[in-house]
Each structure stands twice: as structure tokens, then as C-alpha cells.
Amino acid sequence: xxAERRAGAxxxxxxxxxxxxxxxxxxxxxxxxxxLSFQPSYRLLQFPRVLWPSDVDFxxxxxxxxxxxxxxYMLNSALVSGIIVAGQVVTSILAAYAFAxxxxxxxxxxxxxxxATLMVPAEVTIVANYETMQNLGxxxxxxxxxxxxxxxxxxxxxxxxxxxxxPQDLRDAAALDGYGHRGFLVGVAVPLAxxxxxxxxxxxxxxxxxxxxxxxxxxxxxxxxxVQIGLKALSAANLNELNLIMAGTVIAALPIFVLxxxxxxxxxxxxxxxxxxx
Amino acid sequence: MALPHPTPTATPAPLSAPEGxxxxxxxxxxxxxxxxxLLLLPSIAVFGVFVFYPFVRTIQLxxxxxxxxxxxxxxxxxxxxxxxxxxxxxxxxxxxxxFAFITxxxxxxxxxxLAVLAHQRLRGIQIYRTIFSSTVATSVAVASLMWLTLLxxxxxxxxxxxxxxxxxxxxxxxxxxWALWSVSLATVWQNLxxxxxxxxxxxxxxPDELLESARIDGAGAWRRFSHVTLPLLGPTVLFAFVVLSxxxxxxxxxxxxxxxxxxxxxxxxIVYSIFQRVSSNPGAAAAQAIVLFAIVLTLTIFQLRVLERxxxxxx
Numbered sequence: 001x002x003a004e005r006r007a008g009a010x011x012x013x014x015x016x017x018x019x020x021x022x023x024x025x026x027x028x029x030x031x032x033x034x035x036l037s038f039q040p041s042y043r044l045l046q047f048p049r050v051l052w053p054s055d056v057d058f059x060x061x062x063x064x065x066x067x068x069x070x071x072x073y074m075l076n077s078a079l080v081s082g083i084i085v086a087g088q089v090v091t092s093i094l095a096a097y098a099f100a101x102x103x104x105x106x107x108x109x110x111x112x113x114x115x116a117t118l119m120v121p122a123e124v125t126i127v128a129n130y131e132t133m134q135n136l137g138x139x140x141x142x143x144x145x146x147x148x149x150x151x152x153x154x155x156x157x158x159x160x161x162x163x164x165x166x167p168q169d170l171r172d173a174a175a176l177d178g179y180g181h182r183g184f185l186v187g188v189a190v191p192l193a194x195x196x197x198x199x200x201x202x203x204x205x206x207x208x209x210x211x212x213x214x215x216x217x218x219x220x221x222x223x224x225x226x227v228q229i230g231l232k233a234l235s236a237a238n239l240n241e242l243n244l245i246m247a248g249t250v251i252a253a254l255p256i257f258v259l260x261x262x263x264x265x266x267x268x269x270x271x272x273x274x275x276x277x278x
Numbered sequence: 279m280a281l282p283h284p285t286p287t288a289t290p291a292p293l294s295a296p297e298g299x300x301x302x303x304x305x306x307x308x309x310x311x312x313x314x315x316l317l318l319l320p321s322i323a324v325f326g327v328f329v330f331y332p333f334v335r336t337i338q339l340x341x342x343x344x345x346x347x348x349x350x351x352x353x354x355x356x357x358x359x360x361x362x363x364x365x366x367x368x369x370x371x372x373x374x375x376x377f378a379f380i381t382x383x384x385x386x387x388x389x390x391x392l393a394v395l396a397h398q399r400l401r402g403i404q405i406y407r408t409i410f411s412s413t414v415a416t417s418v419a420v421a422s423l424m425w426l427t428l429l430x431x432x433x434x435x436x437x438x439x440x441x442x443x444x445x446x447x448x449x450x451x452x453x454x455x456w457a458l459w460s461v462s463l464a465t466v467w468q469n470l471x472x473x474x475x476x477x478x479x480x481x482x483x484x485p486d487e488l489l490e491s492a493r494i495d496g497a498g499a500w501r502r503f504s505h506v507t508l509p510l511l512g513p514t515v516l517f518a519f520v521v522l523s524x525x526x527x528x529x530x531x532x533x534x535x536x537x538x539x540x541x542x543x544x545x546x547x548i549v550y551s552i553f554q555r556v557s558s559n560p561g562a563a564a565a566q567a568i569v570l571f572a573i574v575l576t577l578t579i580f581q582l583r584v585l586e587r588x589x590x591x592x593x
Contacts, residue, residue, distance in 0.1 A: 012400070019395060023409045026392075026470065029424040030412065032435060036427065047438035091324065094317040104314035114321070117329045119578050123528050123549045124571040127339060127564045128332030130556050151324035181313060210417030212531035213549070217556060228419040232535055235423055242427045242434075253420045260415040264408070268475055 037061070037247040044242055060247035064234065069222055070248055073230030076142075078255075080215075080226060081208040083146040088204045089197060092155030097185055099156065100163035101171075114153040126217060133218055140224045145215055149208065155200045162196035163189050199269040202259060206267065209256055227252045333571075339564035350561065361565040369543055370551040370566075373458070377547055378526035380462040381469070385522050386515060388466065389473025394503065396474075397481045407478070414471030418531030421468035426451065426536050429460055454544045457537045461545055464532050469525065473518055480514030481507070513584065520581040524574055 032051065036044065040057040043050050065071045098104070099111060129148060138144035166189055174184045190197070215226040225233065234248045260267060340361075343353040361367050392410045396403060413421070428436050429450035437447045450460045484507060492502050508515075530549040533539060539546035539554070548570050555563035 015395075015398065015400060019400075019403075019406045022392060022395060023406055026467075027409050027412065029421075029428060029467065030416075032428060033424045044433050045438070047435050047442065050435075091320040095321040098314040098317040102310040102314040102317070104311035107314075110318065110322075113330075114325070117325050119575055120329055120333050120571065121524075121528055121574050123530065123552065124567045124574070125329065125332035125336060127552070127556055127560050127567055128335035129328060131335070131339075131560065132327070132332065148324070148328040151321040153321075153325075156321065206415070210419075212418050212534075213553070216534070217553070228417055228531075231419045231423055235426070235535070240430070240433060242430060245423060246427055249420050249423045253416060256415040256417070257412075260412070261408075264411075267414070268411075268479070 033246045033249055036243050037250045039243050041241065041243060057243075060243045061251065064244055064248040064251060068230075068234045068238075068244065068248055070227065070230060070234070070251055072222065073225055073227040074251065076145075076224060077209055077227040077252075080142060080145045081205055083142070084149045084208040085201055085205045087146070087150035088152045088155050089201055091151045092159050092200060093185075093190060093193075093197070095151075095156045096159035096163055097181075097189060099160045101181070101184075101189070114156055117153045122214065126213065129214075130217055139218050140220050142224070144218045145224070145226065148214070152200075152204065155204065158196050158200055159193055162193035166192050195266075195269070198263070199266040202263045202266040205259065206256060336564045336567050339560055340568055342561045344559050344561050353561075357561055358565050358568070361562055362569065366543075366551065367566060367569075370546050370548045373543070373545060374527060374529075374547040376458060377462060377465075377529065377545075378523055380459070381465045381526050382519065382522045384462070385466045385469050385473050386518055388470060389477050389518065390511075390515065392470070392474050393477035393481055394507070396478065410474045411471045411478075413468055414475060416468055416471075418468065419535060421464050422532045422535035425460065425464035425467070451536050452541055454541055457541055457545050461532050461536050464536065465526075465529060468532075469522060473522065476518050476521075477511070477514060480511050484510050516584045517581070520577055520584065524577050524581075527570065527573055527577070 035051060035053050037060055038056050038058050039050060039053055040055055043055055095114070099107070133139050133144050136144075138147075170188060170192075171184070174188055179187065210228065211226065212228050215229050216232070219225045219229060222230075222233075231245075231248055231252055235245045238244050340358055341352060341354055342350045343357050344350045396407050396410055416424070428434050431437060431447065431449050431452065434450075436450070440447055448456055450456045488506055488510075489502055492506050497505065527547075528549060529547055530553065533545050533547055533550045534553070537545040539550050548566060552563045552566050552570070555566075
């Protein structure tokens with residue numbers, strides 16, 4: 001009996017050991033990034049001691065923020081991501097409402113067209129979209145960064161599913177109370193779909209904030225760059241100042257890590273219900 | 279991460295059942311199509327201008343050749359032939375395939391392994407789950423710069439460690455075949471959070487009783503995994519497989535940040551090759567984009583097929 005219990009305890013200890021080993025390996029790049037970000041340059045060469053931070057120096061952060069121009073990049077990213085998220089939530093709610101509650105001709109065809117947008121990756125259309133941006137004079141502008149992403153088929157499907165869960169009784173009751181479509185949308189459907197809307201919000205913010213190819217293509221100036229592209233500039237201009245580059249990286253990643261910690265459930269829901277193109 | 283292209287896993291229904299219920303909210307109402315049109319218009323406008331139009335335009339652009347002076351001339355199907363048979367395109371296709379062959383199996387194995395490992399009732403397991411899913415928060419730029427820093431040729435920690443071990447330094451991102459492996463490593467790591475989350479969600483749908491009864495029947499841990507867990511997880515694994523494959527074909531950021539396609543084009547994947555030509559030779563870029571589309575479409579159709587079959591057998 002005692003031997004069995006000891007074997008059980010040993011197995012548990014083994015599991016923790018394995019889990020901890022894997023956790024350390026997975027988190028190591030993040031850990032080193034954070035540690036390097038507040039170490040003075042001379043310590044960077046003191047491996048492995050640099051992994052135990054001692055001589056703390058936060059000036060890298062202020063340098064990345066000001067001379068590295070990260071303040072401006074963060075503002076741009078926040079603005080562009082904010083516009084994209086707000087736009088996607090609104091357009092998805094409207095379209096999902098139509099698909100869930102309204103009867104109209106060619107409904108199926110239009111639905112399939114929405115579905116079809118998921119089959120065309122953004123990488124395929126960049127050549128023509130770049131041309132459109134040139135023609136509109138939208139290169140290096142906020143609208144150029146945001147407008148192409150103001151609608152999402154994924155968000156529409158997600159919210160349509162949520163709307164379809166609204167019980168029939170509620171719809172009947174709303175009808176009896178004389179609710180029109182506007183009243184039903186604002187007063188019943190949207191409040192009931194709040195979890196799905198939250199998932200969409202978190203998820204589309206993640207995608208918008210992390211975009212790379214499109215912002216790289218359509219921005220040239222420091223004034224319009226998003227933070228992801230700003231990181232490239234920071235890294236290119238300070239090749240071996242790893243602490244400075246990592247400080248910038250930490251700044252750029254922070255909003256998303258906070259978001260992940262705060263809204264883990266919503267994010268997981270977004271991912272598992274089918275994450276779609278950025 | 280250039281986040282996936284999956285289709286609903288948890289709720290596959292919307293794909294097969296586009297018609298909503300027919301009940302109207304307010305009985306005996308007038309025609310609803312004007313309202314529907316109004317509600318759909320914003321989305322349709324965005325999709326029309328930035329998805330459908332550019333798609334058609336890309337096919338069309340593929341028929342035009344541009345010279346270095348910005349003049350374009352119609353060359354018909356010739357350009358597609360030229361692009362498809364050019365060494366440069368074949369090389370980028372081959373690099374992309376290699377990249378996919380490295381990142382997809384590795385990503386699947388590690389994601390599944392971690393998910394199985396974290397799928398036990400232990401005190402504090404939530405902390406491990408959070409850590410394993412944490413890379414989902416990293417963007418391609420963040421992940422690439424973290425790895426670029428670790429692999430830095432002169433003062434990166436990996437090379438310092440090699441020094442301490444008395445080994446030669448490695449120019450990870452500047453020499454063959456290391457460059458491709460470095461980019462792949464960063465990619466696998468960055469996708470790990472996503473793969474872990476997907477696999478964990480799949481594991482949660484497997485009833486505990488099944489595993490429990492297998493255990494009572496005397497099945498060891500490996501047999502339980504290979505005979506119960508893995509078959510039941512099949513659809514999830516296939517789903518993750520397709521998502522990771524499509525991701526691999528769309529990869530760009532890590533190449534741009536870590537290797538710029540080098541050395542000697544050994545990491546120039548298709549999208550990077552398209553990117554390099556967007557403004558200098560839009561015709562050639564467009565033709566390559568259409569080929570990329572064909573590849574991704576094939577993978578997507580495969581995914582839908584798999585999902586369909588799964589819905590069929592699953593319910």
C-alpha cells in the first residue's frame with residue numbers, strides 16, 4: 001500500500017517534471033526577450049549569467065519609445081486596429097442579422113459568396129489591391145491600412161450562429177410587444193449574442209494588431225507605419241543592440257499578451273470556432 | 279501568426295446549412311429584401327472592392343508583361359507559362375514545399391504532444407495550459423525578432439552557448455541549410471499556441487469514460503493513446519494539418535524579417551517572391567499569386583471534404 005502510494009507520488013512528480021521542462025522550453029524565447037530588454041549592453045555578452053537579470057536598466061524602453069519612434073507606431077497600430085475591430089463588429093452584426101432573421105431572394109447565393117471570400121487569401125490579392133491603393137491615393141494612409149479589412153465573413157458566420165440560438169419564444173414575444181427589426185436587433189439579438197461578439201472583438205483585434213504583409217506593402221513613412229513594421233525598422237537600424245530591439249518587441253507584444261490573459265476564453269472560442277483570414 | 283484559414287470546427291453546421299429559419303419576427307410584414315440589402319451592403323461593398331474585384335484583376339494582370347520601364351504589354355497565357363517554367367518560380371515552390379514539410383509535421387507532433395501532456399487533472403495545470411498557448415499572442419514580427427535575437431551570429435545566446443561548449447559558431451540565418459531551419463523553427467514555435475489550443479479542444483470532446491474503461495481493460499498509456507485518443511482525434515489532427523499547411527504556403531513575415539529570402543534564394547518562398555515583384559513586375563507577381571491561389575484552394579477543398587465527412591460520421 002505504502003509502496004503503491006510512493007509509486008503514485010513518483011509518477012505525479014514525473015509528470016510535473018515533464019510539464020515544467022516543456023513549459024520552460026516553450027517560454028524561453030519570451031523569457032529571454034523580456035530579460036534582455038532591461039539589461040545594459042555589456043551584460044548581453046555574459047551568457048549564461050545574463051539570464052539572471054541583475055543590473056537593471058530600463059532606459060532601453062524609453063529609447064525604443066522615443067528614438068525608435070515606437071510611441072508613434074503604437075498609436076498608429078491602436079488607431080488602425082480600433083477602426084478595423086469596430087468596423088468588423090458592426091458590418092458582421094448587420095450582415096449576420098440579415099442572414100439569420102430576414103427572408104430575401106438569392107440568400108443562399110449571397111451566403112456562398114461570403115463563404116467564397118474565405119477561399120481567397122489576402123496574399124493572392126495584394127498585387128491588385130496595391131494597384132487600387134495607388135489609384136485611390138491611399139498609400140501611406142490610415143484608410144489604406146484599415147478599409148480593406150472592414151468586413152469579415154468569419155465574423156458574420158460566428159454572429160449568425162449566435163443569432164440563430166435566440167429562442168423562438170423570444171422572437172414571438174418581441175413581435176407581440178411590437179418590436180420592429182431595429183428594436184429586436186438592439187434590444188434582444190445583440191445582447192444575447194454578447195459572448196460571440198466578445199470573441200469576435202478579441203479575435204479581430206489580435207489579427208489586426210499582428211498584421212504584417214499588408215502594412216509593410218502600403219506604408220513607407222514613419223508617420224503611418226504600424227508597430228509590427230516599426231519593429232522591422234527598429235531592428236534594421238540597431239542590428240546588434242539586442243536589448244533595444246527586445247525592448248521594442250516587448251512593447252509591441254504587450255497589448256496582445258494582456259488581451260490573452262484577460263480574455264483567454266473568448267480567444268479560445270474564436271480560434272476553435274474557426275479562425276479566419278486576417 | 280498569419281492566422282489560419284480554418285473553417286468552423288466546433289460548429290461545422292453553418293457550412294452546410296446556409297438557410298436561416300424562415301420565421302419572421304413580426305408577422306405579416308412587408309417585403310424584407312430592401313432591409314436585407316441595406317444590412318448586407320457594407321460587407322458586400324468591402325468584399326466587392328477588396329476581394330472579388332482584385333481577384334479578377336489579378337487573373338487579368340497575369341496576362342500582361344511589364345518591362346523595367348513600367349511599360350506593359352499583353353502577352354496572354356504566355357506569361358503564365360513563363361512564370362510556371364521559370365527557375366525562379368520553381369525554386370520558390372520547392373522552398374515553400376520544403377518549408378511545409380518541415381513545419382507541418384513538427385507543428386502537429388509538438389502541438390499534440392503538449393495537448394496530451396496538459397490533458398490531465400493536476401493541481402496548477404491551468405498555468406501550464408496558459409504557457410503552452412502563450413505563443414498564440416505573438417505576431418510574426420515579434421516571434422521572428424525573438425528568434426533572430428537568440429540566433430544572432432555574434433552575440434546571440436545560442437552562439438554564446440556554442441562558444442562555451444567549445445563548438446563553432448553557426449551563421450543561423452545567413453547560411454544554408456540553417457536559414458530554412460531557423461525560419462521553420464520560429465514558425466513552429468509561433469504556431470505552437472494555436473496548434474495546442476486546437477488539439478486541446480479536440481481532446482476535451484473525448485469522453486473520459488472511454489479512456490477509463492480502456493484503462494480498466496488493462497490498456498497501458500501508449501495503447502490508450504494510440505487506440506482510443508488518436509483515432510477519435512483524427513478529424514482534429516486533419517483540421518490542424520490543413521490549417522498549418524495553408525499557413526505554410528502563406529508564410530511571409532518570418533522570411534522578410536529573418537532572412538530576406540536568402541542566402542541565395544534558399545528561403546524565398548512563393549509569397550516572398552510575389553512581394554518582391556508587386557511594384558516592379560505586377561504581371562509576374564499576379565501570375566504567381568494565381569498559382570498560389572490554386573494551391574491554397576486545393577487545400578481548402580480538401581479541408582471542406584474532410585469536415586463534411588466528419589460531420590457525416592460524427593453525428
